[in-house]
Amino acid sequence: MFNDTITLPKPFNVADVRGDFPVLQTYVNGAPLVYFDNGATTQKPWAVLRAMEDYYTGYNSNVHRGVHTLSQQATAAYEAARETIAKYINAASVHEVVYTKGTTDSVNLVASTYGKKYVKEGDVVIISAMEHHSNIVPWQMLCEDKGATLKVIPFDENGELRMDAFKEMLDERVKLVSLTHVSNTMGTINPVKEIIALAHALNIPVMLDGAQAIAHLAVDVQDLDVDFYAFSSHKIYGPTGIGVLYGKEKWLNDIPPYQGGGDMIKTVTFAKTIYNDPPLKFEAGTPAIAESVGLGAALQYLMELDLAGMRAYEHHLNQVALEKLRTIDELRFIGNAKERNGAISFMIGNHHPTDVGELLDQQGIAVRTGHHCTQPLMDIFCIPGTVRASLTFYNTEEEVDKLVAGIKKAVIMLNK
Amino acid sequence: MTINEQQDAIISDFEMFTDWMDKYEYIIQLGKDLPALDEQYKVDDNLIRGCQSKVWLHADYKDGKLFFSADSDALITKGLVSLVIQALDGQPAKDIATAELYFVEKIGLKSHLSPTRSNGLLAMIKQIKMYAVAYQLKSSQN
Ligand SMILES: Cc1ncc(COP(=O)(O)O)c(C=O)c1O
Numbered sequence: 001m002f003n004d005t006i007t008l009p010k011p012f013n014v015a016d017v018r019g020d021f022p023v024l025q026t027y028v029n030g031a032p033l034v035y036f037d038n039g040a041t042t043q044k045p046w047a048v049l050r051a052m053e054d055y056y057t058g059y060n061s062n063v064h065r066g067v068h069t070l071s072q073q074a075t076a077a078y079e080a081a082r083e084t085i086a087k088y089i090n091a092a093s094v095h096e097v098v099y100t101k102g103t104t105d106s107v108n109l110v111a112s113t114y115g116k117k118y119v120k121e122g123d124v125v126i127i128s129a130m131e132h133h134s135n136i137v138p139w140q141m142l143c144e145d146k147g148a149t150l151k152v153i154p155f156d157e158n159g160e161l162r163m164d165a166f167k168e169m170l171d172e173r174v175k176l177v178s179l180t181h182v183s184n185t186m187g188t189i190n191p192v193k194e195i196i197a198l199a200h201a202l203n204i205p206v207m208l209d210g211a212q213a214i215a216h217l218a219v220d221v222q223d224l225d226v227d228f229y230a231f232s233s234h235k236i237y238g239p240t241g242i243g244v245l246y247g248k249e250k251w252l253n254d255i256p257p258y259q260g261g262g263d264m265i266k267t268v269t270f271a272k273t274i275y276n277d278p279p280l281k282f283e284a285g286t287p288a289i290a291e292s293v294g295l296g297a298a299l300q301y302l303m304e305l306d307l308a309g310m311r312a313y314e315h316h317l318n319q320v321a322l323e324k325l326r327t328i329d330e331l332r333f334i335g336n337a338k339e340r341n342g343a344i345s346f347m348i349g350n351h352h353p354t355d356v357g358e359l360l361d362q363q364g365i366a367v368r369t370g371h372h373c374t375q376p377l378m379d380i381f382c383i384p385g386t387v388r389a390s391l392t393f394y395n396t397e398e399e400v401d402k403l404v405a406g407i408k409k410a411v412i413m414l415n416k
Numbered sequence: 417m418t419i420n421e422q423q424d425a426i427i428s429d430f431e432m433f434t435d436w437m438d439k440y441e442y443i444i445q446l447g448k449d450l451p452a453l454d455e456q457y458k459v460d461d462n463l464i465r466g467c468q469s470k471v472w473l474h475a476d477y478k479d480g481k482l483f484f485s486a487d488s489d490a491l492i493t494k495g496l497v498s499l500v501i502q503a504l505d506g507q508p509a510k511d512i513a514t515a516e517l518y519f520v521e522k523i524g525l526k527s528h529l530s531p532t533r534s535n536g537l538l539a540m541i542k543q544i545k546m547y548a549v550a551y552q553l554k555s556s557q558n
Contacts, residue, residue: 029436352490354468355444359492362436370468384489385468413441414491 012309018394020045020301031364034399039184039212039343039390040368041234044298048238051297055290063289064263064280078289081296082279088299089229090220091246098252098279099287102243103211104134106230107178109245109282110207111138113255114228119175121147126169126177128153128161129380132184133373135209139178148175152376159186159335166195170202177206181213185372185388186335187318187343189217196225205251211235215392216314216341218307221246233291238298242291245282252278259284310393317391318344321400325389328407334386345372345386348407351414353385359410360387365403419511422503423519430523439524443495450498453487464539469493471540475547480555481506482548486540496520496528496537504544509555512548517541 010016018024023043026033035043055077061070063078079094086094100106119125125139129152143150151174153166177199182189196206205227210219214231221229229246233239247255257264257275261284266274275281302310321344325331330349348356357369370385371378378385389403417425433439457474464471469490476483484501488494503519504512520526520537528537 352469352493354490355492359440362440384470409437413437414444416441416444 009304009306012306012313012393014313014394014396017045017305018396020047021394022046022049024394028364028366029362034365034395034402036389036391036395036399036403037366037368038215038392038395039235039372039388041240042215042237042392043394044237044239044294045301047301048294048297052239052290052294055293060290062286074289077296078287078292081292084296084299084303085244088219088303089214089244089246090222092222093249095278096221096246096249096252098245098247098282099292100230100243100245100282101241101288102232102234103132103209103230104232106228106243106245107135107207107209108138109258110176110178110228110230110247110255111142113258113282114176114205114251115139115142115146117255119143119146119148122173123148124151124169124171124174125149126151126153126166126174126179128179128190129155130159130161130183130186130188130374130377131178131180132209132211133375134211135178135180136376153179155188155380157336159183159188159337161188161190161195163191163194167198170198170204172202174199174202174204177204178209179206180209180211181219182210182217182341182343183335183337183374184212184343185345185374185377185386186337187212187340187345187390188335188337189213189339189341191339192226193224200225212342216311218311227251233295233298236295236298237301238295239288239291242288242295244295247278249278252281257281257284261285263287314341314391314393317393317395317397317400318342320397321389321391321403324400324404325407328404328411330411331407334381334383342392343372343388343390345388347383347386348411351411353387355414356387356407356410359413360403360406363402363406363409365406367403419503419507419515423517423522426499426502426519427522440492443499444491445495446498447488447491447494450487450494450501451485453485457485458487464543471497471537473540473543475544475551477509477551480508482509482512482544482551484544493528493537496525497540499523500537500541500544509548509551513545513552515545 021043059070059073061074063075065071082097083094085097091097127139139150151169154162156162181192192208199206207228208226210229210231215236227248232243264276264281264284266276331346334345353369357367360367368388453472458472462472462474469488471488473486484505486497488497
């Protein structure tokens with residue numbers, strides 16, 4: 001017998017993966033939970049929970065500090081998770097993966113370090129009108145501080161970026177473009193490759209907020225040629241409290257450190273401190289060790305699935321959801337981009353989103369209502385908020401049917 | 417009727433409902449039946465901002481008693497606002513200032529009073545109490 005076979009993953013099957021997520025077996029208000037709030041946070045598979053338990057029960061210890069065995073095991077696990085992350089996003093080097101607290105922290109890191117060094121009075125930072133507050137406020141703070149200008153790329157009625165407006169904004173005063181990869185409210189997938197190429201033509205670096213993209217798209221930072229890429233572990237089936245900033249090595253070497261403290265230094269005297277090399281230069285203090293192990297386990301779990309099959313299933317499920325929701329009287333989508341993923345936002349007649357959301361909750365269906373931390377976007381549409389269903393690979397068509405029936409029931413109650 | 421008697425009346429109304437749909441349909445109906453707030457009072461000064469839904473509240477003071485009118489952009493919140501008014505309307509300011517609104521929990525809508533829900537109801541109750549305290553102070557000065 002030849003021993004040269006590689007084990008291919010089993011073809012993707014939603015029934016198999018549902019069993020991996022304990023929360024999906026729970027009941028809410030007497031009905032089996034239908035969890036359609038994956039854009040806010042995703043559920044965690046056993047693989048993640050067990051990896052974190054193993055860490056705490058088997059080798060809990062501080063990293064990069066001890067000669068003793070447990071500390072070395074903990075350090076090895078922390079660094080192994082970094083390698084898994086590098087592999088998942090195809091970073092050129094593991095040194096390009098910085099652990100942060102999450103997307104918000106990653107954006108603030110770049111605003112504080114790159115911004116401190118490169119953004120000056122009269123300069124421009126570009127974002128878009130569909131950003132999450134965490135990719136607006138850090139730039140506003142920076143621009144206010146430096147006397148720089150924040151420019152905002154508008155979007156059209158379908159929720160697609162106005163590329164003509166973007167092109168017009170590009171000139172030598174622009175020091176950074178920071179943009180969401182996928183809109184958390186409308187699900188729009190932005191043409192980031194084109195945007196990066198256009199910005200690079202003028203030597204302008206680009207940061208992407210990958211919070212909503214990371215779980216659903218194959219993110220290849222080298223192929224994108226992106227300068228900084230931020231995401232949160234908790235939106236890709238990992239634990240809360242940890243996230244990632246990918247940065248091209250040349251940038252991470254070039255920009256100043258973020259916070260001062262332990263781990264980020266090589267030598268300290270009262271006269272001068274020599275900083276550590278990236279990524280540790282940006283990781284001051286004891287990091288989220290168990291969480292890093294959990295995030296590594298989450299990505300490992302995904303890589304052991306039939307990823308292509310999984311993505312095809314997600315795409316199909318989204319199409320089915322859009323088609324079925326469209327049959328509801330008075331439903332109008334907020335965002336109709338051709339390229340879309342994840343979030344499906346809608347209004348039903350003039351009903352307030354919270355009314356619809358609460359009546360769905362009574363039926364065990366979890367959706368998000370409100371402005372989704374994108375208040376400027378709501379102002380553009382002149383609405384108080386939306387109902388948002390965000391689906392992922394462990395959701396089913398049967399659950400979509402429950403959502404549609406649940407909305408119809410809610411509308412009957414509200415219209416009575 | 418005292419505030420607590422009014423609350424107890426609300427609780428016994430809700431005891432009739434056997435499932436969530438009846439209960440919510442009733443609340444929605446209360447929301448629809450709440451007399452419209454005079455447009456002159458639907459101004460930012462009277463606006464209580466929850467994170468998600470808005471509540472407008474206006475108070476009148478007569479013979480030591482407070483009378484409320486209100487509105488909300490969300491129907492379920494408006495129904496709950498109507499219940500709060502049922503419990504407190506026409507009561508002496510001093511009783512309102514110290515009232516404990518236990519009926520919300522008893523009718524199974526406690527989550528609406530959670531600060532995480534931020535639908536304006538909690539903020540509305542706080543505002544009502546502030547009015548009551550303010551009127552009390554004013555009348556004790558006169
Ligand atoms: C597009 C986008 N950016 C940023 C964030 C912020 O992520 P976190 O709260 O994990 O830092 C979110 C999450 O809600 C998001 O959807």
